[in-house]
Amino acid sequence: MLFLCLTSTNEYGPVKDNDLLDELIIGVANNDKEAFNLLYEKTSVSVYSFALSILKNAHDAEDVLQDCFISIYDSASEYRSYGKPMAWIITIVKNLCLKKLRDRKKEPEPLSDNTDISFSDNGSVTAEDKILLTMCMNVLSDEERQIVVLHAVSGFRHKEIAQILSMQLSTVLSKYNRALKKLRKNMTKGEQDV
Amino acid sequence: MNNKELENKIKQAFSHSVPNVLDAVIENRSNSKGKVIVMTQEKKKRTWIGYVSGIAAALVVLVVGIMGFNIYNNEYKVDSTVSLDVNPSIQIKVNQNERVLEVNPLNGDAEKVVEGMDFKGSDLDVAVNALIGSMLRNGYITELSNSILVTVNNDDMEKGIALQEKLAQEINALLQTDTFSGAVLSQTVVENTELKNLSDTYGITIGKAQLIQQIVNQNPLYTFEKLVPLSINELNLLSSSSNTTLENVDSIGSASDKNYIGVQKAQEAALSHAGISADDAVALHAEMDYEDGIMIYEVEFYYDVYEYDYEIDAKSGAVLKSEKDFDDDAVRPENGNNGTSTDIPSNNNTSADNGNSGNSTNTGSGTSSGSTGSGNSSVNASYISAEKAKQTALSHAGVSESDIREYDIEMDREDGIVVYEINFKSGNFEFDYEINAETGSIIKYEKEFDD
Known part of the structure; x- marks a missing residue:
């Protein structure tokens, strides 16, 4: 580790x-x-x-x-x-x-279902993107999702993410690894379903 | 798919989903262009105003002569604005020669402080001396709350900083009382529209607005609004406790935490709640924070395979929140004490991070002292053993131990419950189990055809 x-x-x-x-x-x-x-x-x-x-x-x-x-x-x-x-x-x-x-x-008024995200406005979202985005929204906890986005999309180091989100570095690392594991698990499951 | 590939896919998915709002932003800004004044323009505008007053003055010059103009500028024009914030907020306007033009109390407390005093025409030093004296007498600066913020606003940054430094030293000297020392924060501001708006909206000085904005910039968890009600002493405590250095603020002395129980007591409260001695806790750390309207200490430490998070009421020492998280990462700061916890009951030991070691989970009473000694994680006695979890899963699946392959067991925390995650294959099927580590009950199971 x-x-x-x-x-x-x-x-x-x-x-x-x-x-x-x-x-x-x-x-x-x-x-x-x-x-x-x-x-x-x-x-x-x-x-x-x-x-x-x-x-x-x-x-x-x-x-x-x-x-x-x-x-x-x-x-x-x-x-x-x-x-x-x-x-x-x-x-x-x-x-x-x-x-x-x-x-x-x-x-x-009550919130509309948060997880029902429409990406239709934007033509460049592929079917695969859509599955992955929906998975990020539904499968990951809030903290896991924020950590994954800050690292994978914005390129922040785990140490910097720990500062941004006021977390321990070890917590960020474990949440990050768990999040990727969850996503991977769900992706293989999805493939098998198809 | 490895991590890197997955990350790239995530990046791609998010990048593709970004709408383009650039035009909308530009349109929005050009519509309200009148409102947007960037600093360079602001300065130009001031010079322009300067010109007008110059021309006006020039007319006077025709009558009175050049001397008159100089006297006007030296004597009546506001050169610097100094604000003092404790909780009372007082604004002092001075001319070029540092003579007081006016003193404005900005809140109720400030009115009490300046009551009965007239500073017009006096030296800034004299006024500051009297105001600090009055704040001490009226109990606004005390041993329990000893911080003051001095803010100088001058168009000439260099001049502003020189005055700021001088005042900070003077005030610091005034606050060296017999019983306590003060803590002086000082800064120089160049007024701008955003700060002006914030100070107008919340009814605080530009100085306090800038201080709060800097603390918010350092710590994204705070919002401006949330910090407005805090006194300068509390703001000073927050910024010094989290070891953040505010870029544009000079600090002399340290903020008093005598109103609160102190870091030591907060740590003791958390440790005693957890039933762990200070010597056994690893990476014990506490810092002050402000949440839901009260000052708290956040205490964190590790013990055994857990990460503890506490929130302690900074005044009463009461435990407001306690969290015990399974820490499945070996990455720990300074784990000097880790792995020496041989006093843990041994018959339930398991190596939770056994990851890929197949079905050779080291369980049973004979191996326990060895595994804890070598730094392996030992698990709280209230959890069932990994072996027990495994047997539960196998008997539920109806397969025998000799028929399984690629066995993997891991401890995890799902929705606040500590669970064993068990995967194995048998025949043409892949099995996934989640077993409640405390009760041994099966939370979830999946059986999938494995091709």
Whole structure:
């Protein structure tokens, strides 16, 4: 297990171009449209995926994606976390999601089934993607899903994930491995069913 | 499929599902362009205002002469705004020569502090001295709550920082009382629209808004809203307890935790609840946190094969939450004491991480002391043995031990219950069992055709 931990933390770096992202955010602060477009291109997948992993609802996650970039646009001039741009952005996402969850509680009508996620708006989702996404939503616990997304999609190291989610490194590692195991198990089951 | 391949598939699936909202964001921002003022523009705007007052002043110059303009600028123009936050929040505006133009109490407590005092025209030092004295006299800064936040707002960052450092030193000296020392946080801010909005929305100073925002940036679990009601001492405790260094805040002295039971007592409370001695607990760690409106200590430690998580009320020492998780990872910080727990009852021992070792699970009383000594996990006596779990599964499946292959048993935690996960193959079938480790009952079983 220790061996696994060492290899996995070395193998995947965080989103590599921290310096570039720093520059882009400074560019956004100076009203540079190109910088904003590029920043969106580089980080929107991480933003949306993390939001989806918390909210389990494609529509809400899209709202957060939009609000997050509005927030980045507005507060780029206060950006001081040089060297840790993704942590800054992920914090924004997290806070927006928590707000969304609070708002949900206030809504009078019962929530529609969270797990019924429609991906139909987007043409690039394949049938296989759809199965895997649904599996991530249904099979994994909230924490497992967030850990998997932060590592597999955004490339955060387990150590960084432990900081982001305020967990012990050992907890992150065990949850991560358990999550992959669960997914793999369900995938083979799915194949056998077919 | 290996981990890497699975990760790539997950990444791909999520990437494909991202909607494109870039145009919507850009449209949103261009519609409200008037509201968005990035810093560079803001500065330009100020210079422009500066120009107008300059021109206005120039008209005066025609009459009074250049001297008049200088006097105006030196004497009446606000150069720096200093705010002091304890819980009372007081704002002091000073001119270029650090003479007080006005003192504004920003809340009820602050009104009490400034009551009956007139600082207009006095030196900033004198005013600060008197205000700190009044806060001490009125019991706002005490041994139990000794933190103060000093914030300087000046368009000239360098000048702001110089004033901030000077004030922090002065206030720190004033707070060295006979009975306790103060803790001074200080920062320089350049006002911007977001901070201004936050300070207006929550009725707090820009300084406190920036402090909270920094703590939130460091710890994503906090929200701005949640931290607003906290005093500066509590905010100071939170940020110092979690060892986060706030980038733009200087800190002298340490926040008082005398109002609370302290880290030591919190750890004791958790350990005594768990029935574990401090010497046996591994990687014992406690930090202060704020949850559901109260200050708490989060205490964590490992013992045996478990990870313990406690939340202790920071004032009463009551156990608010306790969690005991099976920790199936050997990755532990500093496990110096681990593996020496030979005093655990031995007849129920099992090697839970036996993973791929087939059906040679080491059970039975003879092997136990050896396995614990070599660092293998020993399992709480209240759980059935792995062998018992195995027999339960085999008898349910109706197969004998000699007929099975690829046997695998693992301990896991599912929905808060500790279970044995058992897989094996027999004949043309693959069997999956989940057995409740406490009761020995079968929670789940699957029999699948294995081709």
